[in-house]
């Protein structure tokens with residue numbers, strides 16, 4: 435018989451129990467320890483591709499210091515607060531939440547770690563997400579407070595890691611993989627973004643090197659999910675606030691995002 439007081443065991447269990455985000459079946463985070471590799475672009479286009487497959491989707495922009503969702507989805511409205519819960523802003527038939535909806539675009543966020551953690555808890559526990567199949571979480575760069583909060587305190591079903599093929603990016607990405615492995619978060623796989631460029635001559639140019647992300651996936655025994663080329667339309671339509679998958683669902687690039695969405699759907703639904 436255990437000599438420990440059962441209430442101590444309960445308290446301990448509670449400490450290690452992860453809180454699910456209510457209102458969704460699955461929560462998938464898009465991460466990379468490296469900045470500027472295309473996480474937000476991937477998160478938004480993947481969410482739109484999942485929606486086009488008939489699924490109900492939300493996007494949680496977890497980048498408290500540098501939110502991208504207001505710009506990428508051209509959202510200017512503020513979420514309503516109803517009975518202590520924030521109501522997600524609906525755009526392109528996707529439920530959206532971002533710190534950028536609550537602050538002025540020009541105002542820098544000067545917050546300490548515990549405040550970021552508290553904002554993440556609000557976004558995961560006090561938002562009225564409704565009947566979703568997937569919430570796609572767009573993570574900030576790095577391996578800081580946000581990643582730790584998600585890995586330790588929130589029930590996430592998997593992480594997709596985005597990288598570009600340069601050694602400098604991969605060096606950070608390897609740190610990110612090790613962190614999530616240590617914290618026992620399921621890594622669904624790695625995506626090679628800005629992998630190659632197709633020139634006007636129709637030839638493939640590997641601008642940032644070839645095969646580095648795939649090799650990293652093999653090295654860490656993770657799935658390699660595929661490549662996305664450099665294509666100026668991706669940035670153009672993102673900047674205009676209607677990502678390419680929403681604007682042109684049949685574009686060759688949108689089909690690539692749809693392939694990723696199909697892989698996710700078949701794995702979870």
Ligand SMILES: Nc1ncnc2c1ncn2[C@@H]1O[C@H](COP(=O)(O)OP(=O)(O)OP(=O)(O)O)[C@@H](O)[C@H]1O
Nearest residue numbers: 469470471472473474475575628663664665668669
């Ligand atoms: N495959 C691609 N082809 C061309 N441009 C791309 C591609 N993927 C992303 N971009 C562009 O790269 C820039 C950075 O993308 P994004 O903001 O999605 O990166 P991020 O990883 O979320 O950055 P941060 O770390 O700051 O959050 C954007 O201008 C985006 O349009």
Ligand SMILES: [Mg+2]
Nearest residue numbers: 473474497502
């Ligand atoms: Mg981003």
